[in-house]
Structures are given as structure tokens and as C-alpha cells.
Amino acid sequence: xxxxxxxxxxxxxxxxxxxxxxxxxxxxxxxxxxxxxxxxxxxxxxxxxxxxxxxxxxxxxxxxxxxxxxxxxxxxxxxxxxxxxxxxxxxxxxxxxxxxxxxxxxxxxxxxxxxxxxxxxxxxxxxxxxxxxxxxxxxxxxxxxxxxxxxxxxxxxxxxxxxxxxxxxxxxxxxxxxxxxxxxxxxxxxxxxxxxxxxxxxxxxxxxxxxxxxxxxxxxxxxxxxxxxxxxxxxxxxxxxxxxxxxxxxxxxxxxxxxxxxxxxxxxxxxxxxxxxxxxxxxxxxxxxxxxxxxxxxxxxxxxxxxxxxxxxxxxxxxxxxxxxxxxxxxxxxxxxxxxxxxxxxxxxxxxxxxxxxxxxxxxxxxxxxxxxxxxxxxxxxxxxxxxxxxxxxxxxxxxxxxxxxxxxxxxxxxxxxxxxxxxxxxxxxxxxxxxxxxxxxxxxxxxxxxxxxxxxxxxxxxxxxxxxxxxxxxxxxxxxxxxxxxxxxxxxxxxxxxxxxxxxxxxxxxxxxxxxxxxxxxxxxxxxxxxxxxxxxxxxxxxxxxxxxxxxxxxxxxxxxxxxxxxxxxxxxxxxxxxxxxxxxxxxxxxxxxxxxxxxxxxxxxxxxxxxxxxxxxxxxxxxxxxxxxxxxxxxxxxxxxxxxxxxxxxxxxxxxxxxxxxxxxxxxxxxxxxxxxxxxxxxxxxxxxxxxxxx
Ligand code: HDE
Numbered sequence: 185x186x187x188x189x190x191x192x193x194x195x196x197x198x199x200x201x202x203x204x205x206x207x208x209x210x211x212x213x214x215x216x217x218x219x220x221x222x223x224x225x226x227x228x229x230x231x232x233x234x235x236x237x238x239x240x241x242x243x244x245x246x247x248x249x250x251x252x253x254x255x256x257x258x259x260x261x262x263x264x265x266x267x268x269x270x271x272x273x274x275x276x277x278x279x280x281x282x283x284x285x286x287x288x289x290x291x292x293x294x295x296x297x298x299x300x301x302x303x304x305x306x307x308x309x310x311x312x313x314x315x316x317x318x319x320x321x322x323x324x325x326x327x328x329x330x331x332x333x334x335x336x337x338x339x340x341x342x343x344x345x346x347x348x349x350x351x352x353x354x355x356x357x358x359x360x361x362x363x364x365x366x367x368x369x370x371x372x373x374x375x376x377x378x379x380x381x382x383x384x385x386x387x388x389x390x391x392x393x394x395x396x397x398x399x400x401x402x403x404x405x406x407x408x409x410x411x412x413x414x415x416x417x418x419x420x421x422x423x424x425x426x427x428x429x430x431x432x433x434x435x436x437x438x439x440x441x442x443x444x445x446x447x448x449x450x451x452x453x454x455x456x457x458x459x460x461x462x463x464x465x466x467x468x469x470x471x472x473x474x475x476x477x478x479x480x481x482x483x484x485x486x487x488x489x490x491x492x493x494x495x496x497x498x499x500x501x502x503x504x505x506x507x508x509x510x511x512x513x514x515x516x517x518x519x520x521x522x523x524x525x526x527x528x529x530x531x532x533x534x535x536x537x538x539x540x541x542x543x544x545x546x547x548x549x550x551x552x553x554x555x556x557x558x559x560x561x562x563x564x565x566x567x568x569x570x571x572x573x574x575x576x577x578x579x580x581x582x583x584x585x586x587x588x589x590x591x592x593x594x595x596x597x598x599x600x601x602x603x604x605x606x607x608x609x610x611x612x613x614x615x616x617x618x619x620x621x622x623x624x625x626x627x628x629x630x631x632x633x634x635x636x637x638x639x640x641x642x643x644x645x646x647x648x649x650x651x652x653x654x655x656x657x658x659x660x661x662x663x664x665x666x667x668x669x670x671x672x673x674x675x676x677x678x679x680x681x682x683x684x685x686x687x688x689x690x691x692x693x694x695x696x697x698x699x700x701x702x703x704x705x706x707x708x709x710x711x712x713x714x715x716x717x718x719x720x721x722x723x724x725x726x727x728x729x730x731x732x733x734x735x736x737x738x739x740x741x742x743x744x745x746x747x748x749x750x751x752x753x754x755x756x757x758x759x760x761x762x763x764x765x766x767x768x769x770x771x772x773x774x775x776x777x778x779x780x781x782x783x784x785x786x787x788x789x790x791x792x793x794x795x796x797x798x799x800x801x802x803x804x805x806x807x808x809x810x811x812x813x814x815x816x817x818x819x820x821x822x823x824x825x826x827x828x829x830x831x832x833x834x835x836x837x838x839x840x841x842x843x844x845x846x847x848x849x850x851x852x853x854x855x856x857x858x859x860x861x862x863x864x865x866x867x868x869x870x871x872x873x874x875x876x877x878x879x880x881x
Contacts, residue, residue, distance in 0.1 A: 314443040432468075735764050
């Protein structure tokens, strides 16, 4: 074989010969090497004995590359496996020294870096973004006094009161263990079998069956610390707090049919939305607030503040806003940051402390334990995303994947090595170090060892009723319909009746609507353990009462075709952007459409792969011919039909009317022209339209 032929055969698909490659050798930092720093001469072909012969074991370049690849995956989180995260900062509005000595709350306006991860709970890491599910809302604050993790959810209560029930909950809700389906959804036998036998889940079930569990965007959900925590000030005074995150964009949720269709249209809908918003400078923002109260206030409540299935209505105790969080930077690497981040509710800083909430207490054990099996080593705190951004020193040593190189012999304390000129290592800080609030000051916090629930934990229905009573008619119809949808998927005969029997304790009308929705007789009421009482409805619990009719952070889809009016398209775009939103052009071909004036507008999405579910509102800008052509295009008719069915604003020019007619669009306040009326309506959903379109329970 000639030398020239040899070099051509040895080169991969890049087409570059080795002689050429040699000439173009890169500078030192751009050279491809093995993990040992050995320069790689050929990254296209493995080492073989002869041109068509066996691959040689001695090819360490190949073996190292494949070996590393084989181990790229780590065990996914047992819950909250699917998540998306971003970097940002927290900024307090004022000094909170009255409540806490925590360093991050002392100085108004001083930024503290954060890394925040949102997640679904039930599905695996590769599951879809829009199932009906609780969303995790976990924030790691890298404070000057160490990391504080506020590991919460987007729903302010939890399914269970005691950590010992958590594995049962998770086993029941995740895919069934023999068949491994369904993925990422609670609408199946084992979940409802278990939940219907556990009345304490009822309050959370109401939230999970509401629109809270199908958020439109991660940027438009609230977050909650759930448990009652403590803040402790410099004088050692403790105040109970409940943490709340409130989104600047207001709350917004999906329509259930839209959530289902999004699972097909874009598995990564929430992940992409978060990423694109940050990448285009629309930084998501939340306010952090606390409900702060003392023992006396707690003692007056008809429920226990240590019970995580209860809220304190904001109308009873207002939320004091204490700062804001802005997420302004996407991760550089999903695996290194979003996947390897290890949150832990036990990570708290001086000035914040736990309470005896029995769910919280169990969590304080679980997270450290799970990180060891997930990240494979007790040294996971050294991974950059987990490492504190303040000095960290102690006498812990060794373990798998130790990255630090501690100097000297001082791996024990006390020691007197410093007296002999050797490094003696760090020492404790009796005054500024973390000290636990003694806390044993309220009834029942000490006593005999017992496996019991406090009597005040027994009321499982009053707050579920409070939630129901606080919703709008449309939101109630969604709750009743979700129960109907989920229970209709349950094949175990005894379960729906038992569940509806529980719901009768929440509200007889709700139970009746679910029974009617399923076409079964209203079952017998189950007997509650405690009397159910009526509480004053709380507007803060409703999404519809807390939505913002704004274009800020919203995405408008503009459907165009050949012959569309470029000026009209530009005008819509400009007006949407002025309102703080973004536009995406949708056309039958990705290359774009030729406008009336001969210019070509490139599309952001091809019609067949870009349904209207992806947008908050749509504008249809067509010429007469363009519209005629789209009448025979199922994707175009569906685009409009779904925007209508998902209660969105549809702005259209006159020429597009035949398409609206074919899609069955009926006039209402959400069906507009392309001018000011479109812009005014586009940030809203038209809930009144819904009963005309589908039967809700
Ligand atoms: Fe978690 N939970 N949890 N959880 N949880 C985990 O930790 C656990 C609970 C929450 O984005 C795990 O790193 C127990 C309540 C979030 O990485 C695990 C109990 C709330 C995340 C674990 C609870 C949460 C987790 C799995 C009952 C809301 C994702 C992987 C006692 C306040 C954090 C991991 C992220 C993750 C255990 C209940 C929120 C197994 C035992 C209540 C947001 O440790």
C-alpha cells in the first residue's frame, strides 16, 4: 500500500488526511488528549491488527474512551428524577435581624448566589415535563456562613404527616412494580388504592387534582417550604416561619387537554421554556416571603403547626415579603450541575432551625443517605455545584474520590501540633457557630417514647374543604374532572367508591360531581376521625384569582404563509415585545414564507411540528390564497382548533377568517383582530369558553 493510500484509509469521516492534520496541529490547550494527558493522534479509528483484522486490547485510547462512556450514567434520583435548574441570586429587601441572625438576611440588597432546581416527582429522568404532578422547588443558597437548602414544592402541604409513610407513598405513585407503567402519572390502581386508604392525603390530593399540578411554566408557579421552620435571632429568640415563593409573572396553569397534547408536542416543554427565557434575557423572578408567628399564635390554631398537611391561610397570617430571587444564568453542563446537585433540608445556617414536624425530621436523615448511593461517595460535597462558597475545613478525611489534599498530620482534634510549628487544623466557634435552638418549650415536645400521632393531627378534611371553597367555579370544575379522569383509570373496583366516600367529607357536591362524572352511584360517606369544620375561604389559594393578565414572559405564535402581510406581522411582533413577550413564527416550511412585498420571513417552527400548545396566544396573519391553502392542511386547522380549545386568545386578520370557521372558532372576548384588542387579551385565558367546548364534571 502506498503511503498516501494508508493515510487516507486511516482518516475518518472528516476527510482530512493525517499529513494535513499534522500541519494543522493545535496549540497546547486545544489538543485532544486521554485522561492521562497523552496526546491523541487519531480519534477516528481504533487500533487493529491489519486493515480488516481484530481490534487490539492494547488500544488504551479506545478502551479509556469506551470505559468512561460506559459509566456516564449515575443512578437517578428515586423521586424528583426529572428536573431543570438555573443559577441566580437572592437579594433581601431589608435586614431581618429582628427575626434571624442568618448572615444572608442581614444586609439589604446584598446578593447571595443560588442554584435552583425544579422537578416533577413521579417520573424518571427521561419522562415528560407536563404530567399531572407536584413540582419540586429546591433552592441552594451559597451564603457566607455555608449552604442553606430550602427544598420545597409548588404545593404548600404534603400527602403524609409522618416520614415513615414516605416509601409507601412513593411506591404507590410510581410505575407499578410488576409492569413498570404508567410512567410519571398518578392515574393508576396502586396510587389510588393507597391514597383512598390514607385520609390524611385528602388535602394534598385536592391540590394535586387542581390546576396547581399542571403549571404552564416553571416560571409561573409558587413555591413553599411546607414545614414550619424556625428563625432564631442574635438574642436567641425563636420565631416560627413558613416560607413562600411568589412568581413575579403571576400564576398560570395549563388546560388538561393541553397538558396531554404537550406530552407529544414537546416532552421538554418546561425545560425548554426555562432555558429559552433565561437565554433571551427574560430572567424568572420570585419574591421570598415568610409567615412568622410565635408559640402563642400557634397554640391558638385549631390544628398543629407541626402537621405538614396544614396551611395557615394568608388571610389569617399575612406573608411578609423579605427578598427576591432572580435566575439569570443557565447551567454550563446539565450533568455536572443539574444532575449532580445534592439538596438536603438538613443544610441550614446559624439563624435558621428545624421544628419537630415528623415529616421534616425523617427528611433530615433521607437526603444525605440518598446522595451517597446516587453520587457514589461521601465526598459529593466537593463537586463544584455542591461545594460551599465560603471556607470549609474539618478533620474528615479520605473516602472515595477525595479531591482535597489536606496538608500535615492534624486529622484529629484536640491536638497540640501547632505548638510545635505544624498545622493544627481548624477549631470550633462557640459564639458564631451553629447552635441548635433548645426548643423543648411546647406541650408534647418531650415525654415517653411513643408511636402516636398528636390528636390535633386528626382533622384530615377541614382544610381540604377550605381549598375547595376558595376556588373559582372553573377551577372547581377542573378539580372534579381530574378526580373523575384519574379514578376512571383505576381498575380495582373498590377504590373509586372508597375515594369518593372520603371526598364526601370534603364536600358533598364535589363527591356527587365525581360520581356523576364516572357514572356511578354516590357511595357511602366514610367516617372522619375528627369533626369537619368550615373555615373562611382564602383567595390566595386560587390560581385564577392570582393570575396577571400580562404579556410579560409569554410566547405568542404567529402563523404565516406565502402572501402574508409583512407589515402586519412586524406590528404584532413589536407590540408583543413591547409588552414583555416573545414571538415565534410558524409556517408550513421552516425556510419561511414569501411575504406580500416579496421579502422572506424565516420560520421559527414548521407548522407540522409546532402546534399551538407551545404558545400562550396565537396570531393568524394570512393572505386569501394562503388561507385557502391552509384549509386543506390538518395541522393548520388543528393549530387554530387547539388554541380555541385551550382557551387562548386568537388574533386574526380578515383573510384568515375561513380558517377560523373551519376550526369551529366561535366569537368571544378572546377572538380578536390583530391590533390593540389582541395585545390586551393575549396575556389571558378565557375560562368562560370552556363549558361550551367540553363536559366537565
Ligand atoms: Fe423529598 N426527597 N422527601 N420531599 N424532595 C428527595 O433526595 C424524602 C418531601 C423534595 O431537585 C430525595 O436528592 C423523604 C417533602 C424535592 O434534587 C430523597 C420525605 C418535600 C426534591 C427524598 C420527603 C420534598 C426531593 C431523592 C418524607 C417538599 C428534589 C433524591 C419524609 C417540602 C431535590 C434526593 C432536587 C428529593 C426524601 C418528602 C421535596 C430520597 C424521606 C415534604 C424538591 O432523599
